[in-house]
Amino acid sequence: MEQLSLFSNTESQVRMQPLASRLRPETLDEYVGQKHLVGPGCLLRQLIEKDQVSSMIFWGPPGVGKTTLARIIAKSTNAKFVEFSAVTSGIKEVKEVMKQAEDNRLLGIRTLLFTDEIHRFNKAQQDAFLPYVEKGSIVLVGATTENPSFEINSALLSRCKVFILKALEEEDLYELLQHALKSEKGLGNMQVSISEDHLHAIANFANGDARTALNTLEMCVLNGEIRSDGSIEVSAETVAQCMDRRSLLYDKSGEEHYNLISALHKSMRNSDPDAAVYWVNRMIDGGENPLYIARRLVRFASEDVGMADSGALQVAVAAYQACHFLGLPECNVHLAHAVVYLSMAPKSNALEVACNEAMEDIREMPAEPVPMNIRNAPTKLMKDAGYGKGYIYAHDTEEKITKMQCLPDKLKDRTYYHPGVKGAEAEIRERLEAIRKWRNEP
Numbered sequence: 001m002e003q004l005s006l007f008s009n010t011e012s013q014v015r016m017q018p019l020a021s022r023l024r025p026e027t028l029d030e031y032v033g034q035k036h037l038v039g040p041g042c043l044l045r046q047l048i049e050k051d052q053v054s055s056m057i058f059w060g061p062p063g064v065g066k067t068t069l070a071r072i073i074a075k076s077t078n079a080k081f082v083e084f085s086a087v088t089s090g091i092k093e094v095k096e097v098m099k100q101a102e103d104n105r106l107l108g109i110r111t112l113l114f115t116d117e118i119h120r121f122n123k124a125q126q127d128a129f130l131p132y133v134e135k136g137s138i139v140l141v142g143a144t145t146e147n148p149s150f151e152i153n154s155a156l157l158s159r160c161k162v163f164i165l166k167a168l169e170e171e172d173l174y175e176l177l178q179h180a181l182k183s184e185k186g187l188g189n190m191q192v193s194i195s196e197d198h199l200h201a202i203a204n205f206a207n208g209d210a211r212t213a214l215n216t217l218e219m220c221v222l223n224g225e226i227r228s229d230g231s232i233e234v235s236a237e238t239v240a241q242c243m244d245r246r247s248l249l250y251d252k253s254g255e256e257h258y259n260l261i262s263a264l265h266k267s268m269r270n271s272d273p274d275a276a277v278y279w280v281n282r283m284i285d286g287g288e289n290p291l292y293i294a295r296r297l298v299r300f301a302s303e304d305v306g307m308a309d310s311g312a313l314q315v316a317v318a319a320y321q322a323c324h325f326l327g328l329p330e331c332n333v334h335l336a337h338a339v340v341y342l343s344m345a346p347k348s349n350a351l352e353v354a355c356n357e358a359m360e361d362i363r364e365m366p367a368e369p370v371p372m373n374i375r376n377a378p379t380k381l382m383k384d385a386g387y388g389k390g391y392i393y394a395h396d397t398e399e400k401i402t403k404m405q406c407l408p409d410k411l412k413d414r415t416y417y418h419p420g421v422k423g424a425e426a427e428i429r430e431r432l433e434a435i436r437k438w439r440n441e442p
Contacts, residue, residue, distance in 0.1 A: 019218040020211045022185045023176075024068050031072060032176050032210065033065060033168040044163055048076050055133050055140040057118070057148050057157070060165030063209030066143040069165075070114040079112040079139060080104060094128045102137045111138045118142030119151035126153045133159050167208025174203040176210055177217050191231035192221055198239045205243045216242055260286070261296055264339065269304050273343040280339050281332065290331050294320035297338050308348035308423035315341045346423030354416040361411060368408035403439050 025031045028038050028045060037044040047053050053073055058066040067083075074081035082097060101111040118126070132138050133156070140160065144151060148162055168176075177199045180186040202220070206213035219242045224232040260283050267275035283293055297316040305312040319338035323331040377387035392402040405412050415436070419429035 018215065019180060019186055020214040023180055023183060023214065024071070025065075026072065026075065028072060028076070031065065031069065033172045034069070034165055037163055037165070038069070048073055051077050053077055053112075053139055054161065055138075055159055056161045056163055057142045057144060057152065058163055058165055059144050059146075059148055061145055061167050061208060063206075063211035063213075064165045064168055065210065066165060067114065067116065070112065070141045070143070073141065074112040074114075077110065077112070077139075079110040082111055082113050084113055084115045085117065091125055091128050094125060098128070098132045098137060101132065102135075105135075105137050113138045113140050115140065115142045117144065119144040119146040119148070123153055126156050129156060130159070168206075168210055169208075170200070170203045173206050173208075173210060173213045174199055177202060177213060180214055180217060187218075187221060190221070191229075192224070192234065193231055194220065194224075194234040194239075198234060198236065201239060202243070257288070260288075261293075264293075265296070265300060265304075268300060268339055268343045269347065271343050271347070273340040276339040276343045277336050280335050284328065284332050284335070290323040290328055290335060291320065293335055294323045294338070297335070297342060300342055303352045304347055304349055305342060305345045306348045306351040306425070307428055308346040308420060308425040310424065312342055312345045346425070348420035348422055348425050350417055350419050350425065353418065357416045361414065365408075365410060368410055371405055371408065373404060374406055399438075401435060401438075 028048065031038060036042060038048075039045065058069065060066060071081055073079075082101070084093075084097060097113065101113065104111050115121075115129075129138075129140055133140050142148075142152070142160065148157055152160075181192055181194070182188050198220075199217075202213055202216050205216060220234045220238055221232055223238050223242065224234040225238075226232055260279055264276060264279040264283065267279055280293060284290065294316070298313070298320055301312040301316040316338055319334045322334035325331075326334070372386045373388065373390035375382075375387040377383045382388075390404070392404050394400055394402050407414060417432070419425040419432060421429060
């Protein structure tokens, strides 16, 4: 089979750029997706068309057009586009760029400073933007895949409008792939034969990421079979090979990490084993450490099931041990075992509520003394001081309980644990109510 090359025509330098770069839109009309922002009559589009753009943050997953949109804004508003990466730049570089922007402002030239991965800047680096944003020396457009509420300084965030960019729909990506096949900037000069089903498969595989979709299409074409007439046929086998490995969006230290563990927790809490099995396997597929998942299940067993089924804690701990012994891929079934058990167990958050209420009292009254009757008295001096005086050994009583006060004086009537009515906790509730009633009797 003849090896296909995209570098064989006279436009080799252009062709050396990745397909995604060659097809980068230059106007809003060419821009794919984000209709809720740049569709007719939408806020961001109106700001651009009226040349009323101010500093903003683009928050969204990779490959949805953050950089492209910033370039379009700069071109539409006749601003100088300066691209800045938080990964490779420090405060020194920030100040150099800002000085040039201030000089341009005095000459009547507006600067749009696009800062990719702005969440990677530390506080001092982010603070360096503030005076220039306030003076209007720059229009700052920051791009982030992380929640700006947590990753961007409140002072800077308050001076920027946040726009949320969404993952592209499969139909958006399908149209983009068709455009790539027809456009002269893309693959339009080549006779590529690829079925609609394969294009849909690539669009679905890309998981909302335009860059991934175009890169996958380009790889498929590069590995396609060249026919005698010079056309290129992309087979099902080629598409399958090019899509053999997919890295789902999953940053184990980023927001998606917390989104997925939240989805798992809430599915189990809602007694939905199907959703729980799905989310736990999404995390595993994304490369999450199974021991992290198992630790969260141990917490859930007491926080959301608790005394309603104390066996839940045993199952969760056993799942942790199984993950430790076996590791991936075998331990995925043990995690599934645990999440299904936890999903179907009767639920009670009484232990969580008890801990929270106790901690609130501890914070408000942090140094309440231990009652003398339940203090330990290992020495004669302590016994003479009253330590342990009045203590009653519960096992010596007929009821095996006493009316002895065990809370500090200021909290003696407080109750923290309020059992629910599900599972084993119903019986515990009945017993505890009887004990409390007995203790309150004269």
